[in-house]
Amino acid sequence: NAGVTQTPKFQVLKTGQSMTLQCAQDMNHEYMSWYRQDPGMGLRLIHYSVGAGITDQGEVPNGYNVSRSTTEDFPLRLLSAAPSQTSVYFCASSPNDSNQPQHFGDGTRLSIL
């Protein structure tokens, strides 16, 4: 099993551009989530999903969209990138819910110019 796979690993965007960060897991996990990691701020929850077809907002959802059309994939979309969205983004998954240990991806380092 590859576990949680995030692509791309690095990306540079210009302000106003849109892009999708990909997250896929091959463990048949129901629960998936997206975090951003910023110096001095820790990990902040952007969006999460308790199963296919169900998504909900976390602590910092503004400027981001998600969808969960399959169990395996949980893409994160930036509609109009802003410099404040420069960050490292982590995707995580767990078998059933948030009470179980989370499996993290390697992260995507995103810079918005």
Added chain:
Amino acid sequence: AQRVTQPEKLLSVFKGAPVELKCNYSYSGSPELFWYVQYSRQRLQLLLRHISRESIKGFTADLNKGETSFHLKKPFAQEEDSAMYYCALSGDDKIIFGKGTRLHILP
């Protein structure tokens, strides 16, 4: 709403000395608490969870509901313990992380 507080951004400890990383939480329900660790150039990974009451790599953490704390402890620090440590709380289908504490083990 859940809240996790890690008061120390950086903790420097000499090798062989005891380590305590502080974590306090706020949550109206019954919390599930975790410690995650991120070593340099590695993925964030689970260190331990309160429900299992295990000792992992010599670390332990006890949930104190009266003080709403879940401090991480190790009696003798090792150089390989240098990493970023995050306390996390699960509740209402969400996992909220603290801001993290960087542990630096001095030789």
